Amino acid sequence: MASCKGSVQVKQSQLGPHLSHATNSDVIEFLGSLGSKLDGVLCDASGKVFAYYANFYSGGQREASGFFGIPTAVVKEFLAPLEKGEEPQFNMLGVRCEYLSLPQLRGMGLGDELAHKIEAQENRKAVVVGQTFYSAPVNMLFKDGDVILSLNGKHIASLRDVDNATRGNKFVDAAVFREGKVVEFTAETFDSFSSVEMRRRMVQWAGAMVCELPSIIQWLHNASRCQGVWLDTSNAGSPAGRHLSRHNLIVEVDGVATPNLDTFLDVVSTKEHGQTIRIKQAHIKTGRTNVSTLTLDKQHWPTTEIRIMKDGAVKRREVDGSVPGQDSTTQADLPTDCSSPF
Numbered sequence: 001m002a003s004c005k006g007s008v009q010v011k012q013s014q015l016g017p018h019l020s021h022a023t024n025s026d027v028i029e030f031l032g033s034l035g036s037k038l039d040g041v042l043c044d045a046s047g048k049v050f051a052y053y054a055n056f057y058s059g060g061q062r063e064a065s066g067f068f069g070i071p072t073a074v075v076k077e078f079l080a081p082l083e084k085g086e087e088p089q090f091n092m093l094g095v096r097c098e099y100l101s102l103p104q105l106r107g108m109g110l111g112d113e114l115a116h117k118i119e120a121q122e123n124r125k126a127v128v129v130g131q132t133f134y135s136a137p138v139n140m141l142f143k144d145g146d147v148i149l150s151l152n153g154k155h156i157a158s159l160r161d162v163d164n165a166t167r168g169n170k171f172v173d174a175a176v177f178r179e180g181k182v183v184e185f186t187a188e189t190f191d192s193f194s195s196v197e198m199r200r201r202m203v204q205w206a207g208a209m210v211c212e213l214p215s216i217i218q219w220l221h222n223a224s225r226c227q228g229v230w231l232d233t234s235n236a237g238s239p240a241g242r243h244l245s246r247h248n249l250i251v252e253v254d255g256v257a258t259p260n261l262d263t264f265l266d267v268v269s270t271k272e273h274g275q276t277i278r279i280k281q282a283h284i285k286t287g288r289t290n291v292s293t294l295t296l297d298k299q300h301w302p303t304t305e306i307r308i309m310k311d312g313a314v315k316r317r318e319v320d321g322s323v324p325g326q327d328s329t330t331q332a333d334l335p336t337d338c339s340s341p342f
Contacts, residue, residue, distance in 0.1 A: 026159050028069030042069050077167075091166045091189035092216075093151075095142050097159050098130040099123070105147065109180045114149070121157045129176075133216075141187050147177035190215075200308045203229075203261060203319070205268055206294060207238020207301040212261050213249065217284060226251055226282040227259035238301050239294040245281060251289065252280035265305065269319050273298040 028042070028051050042051040051069035081088045100108075102115060102124055110118075118126050129146040148156045151165035151172045166172055166189045175184045202211040209232045217230070228249030234241040244250075250258055254277050258264040271277055276295045282288070303319040 026071070028071065089168060089191060090163075091169055091191055093142075093162060093166045093172070093187065093189055094133045095129045096131040096133075097127050097148070097162055099125040099159075100128045100147070101125055108145075108147070108177075110147070110177060114177060117155070118157075123158065127156050127159060127162060141174075141185050142176070143178060145178070146183075149175045149177055149182065151175075201261065202232070202306045202308075203265060203268075204302075204304040204306060206240040206244075206296060206303075208232075208234040208240035208244060208246070210250065210261070210264065226284075226287050227257065228252075228282060229258055229261055229264045231281070235301075239297055240301075243292045243294040244279060245283075248284055249282040250279060251282045252278075254278050265303075265319060268303060271296055 039054050040052075041049045042053050043049050049072055051071050052075055053069050078088050078090070102118055105118065105126055106115060118124065127148045129142050129144055129148065131144060132142050148162065150156055151162065151174055152169065153173065154161065154165055156162060156165070170189060172187055172189060173184070174187050175182055177183075202209050204210075210229050211232055213228070213230045226249050228251035231240070231244060231246050231248055231250055233246050234244060250264065252258060253264070253267045254271075256263075256267050258267060273296055276293055278291055278293050280289055280291050305317045305319050307315040307317075309315060
C-alpha cells in the first residue's frame with residue numbers, strides 16, 4: 001500500500017455531471033496534485049482519517065473526471081447499516097444539485113430577504129437544481145434552475161442538507177425560488193439502493209459482467225428509449241474487453257433483441273465455443289447504436305450466472321455447460337476488475 005506524506009491545500013467542491021449520482025455530496029478538491037494513480041484515505045496532522053480519496057469516472061471507456069476526497073461522514077452512513085447486517089436505505093430527491101453564488105442569484109431576481117439569508121451562510125451560496133432525472137418521481141415538479149430554499153421546513157444551505165432532508169422520507173415538502181417567486185409543493189423520493197438489488201444477479205459472459213440496467217442510470221439518462229442489458233465492466237484481453245464498450249447497453253445478439261437478462265441468457269447459451277457473433281450496443285446517453293463482432297472463447301471465458309445472496313454468499317451456475325462444474329454456494333471473490341460507478 002503506497003503512502004504520501006506532506007501538506008496540500010484543499011477546498012470544498014462538487015462533482016460534475018457523472019454517469020450516475022447516488023448522492024448530492026460536497027467533496028474535497030485538491031489545489032495541487034497527489035498523483036493520478038494514488039488512492040486511499042486522507043488524514044489530518046494527528047493521523048485521523050477525514051476522507052476517502054478516489055477517482056470518479058464520467059462514463060465511457062477511460063473518461064476520468066479526476067480525484068476527489070469523500071468525507072468520512074458520507075462513507076459512515078453507508079457502512080453503519082451494513083455493519084449491522086442491514087440493507088442501507090437512502091432516499092434520493094431525483095435531482096442533481098449544484099451551487100450558485102450570490103451575484104448569480106441576484107441576476108435571477110432574488111429578493112433582499114432571501115439574499116440576506118444566503119449572505120449570512122458561511123459559503124454564501126445557494127443550492128440549485130442542475131438537472132432532474134428524466135424518469136424520477138419529481139421530474140414534473142422540480143425545474144432546472146430552481147433555487148432550493150427548504151425541504152421539510154429545514155433551510156438548505158449545502159448539498160449535504162439536501163441528502164439529510166430526504167433520507168428516510170418517502171415524501172418531502174419543498175420550497176423553491178423560481179422565476180421571481182417562491183413555489184411550494186410535495187415531492188416523492190425514491191430509494192437509490194433499488195439499483196443495488198438489480199446487481200445481485202449478474203452474468204459473467206465473454207469476459208464481461210452483464211446485469212439488468214440499474215434504475216438510477218435509467219432515470220438519469222432517459223434510457224427507456226433503449227431496451228437492453230447493462231455491460232457493467234469487462235476484463236482486459238477478453239472477447240468483450242477487446243470489442244465491446246462498457247457502461248453501455250447490449251440490445252441485440254445476432255439480430256435477436258435482448259431487453260432483459262433472462263432473454264440475454266437464453267440467446268447466448270445457444271452459442272458455441274469459437275463461434276463468431278454480432279453484438280449491437282446502444283450508447284446510454286445518446287441512444288446511438290453500433291454493431292461489433294467477437295469470437296467466443298468459452299475455454300477461458302465461460303458463461304456463468306452469479307447471484308449475490310442476502311448473507312453475502314455468492315452462488316455460481318454454469319449456464320451452458322461450457323466448463324464442467326455444478327451449482328455451488330461459495331464465498332469466492334468476484335473478478336478483481338468488477339468495479340462500477342455505483
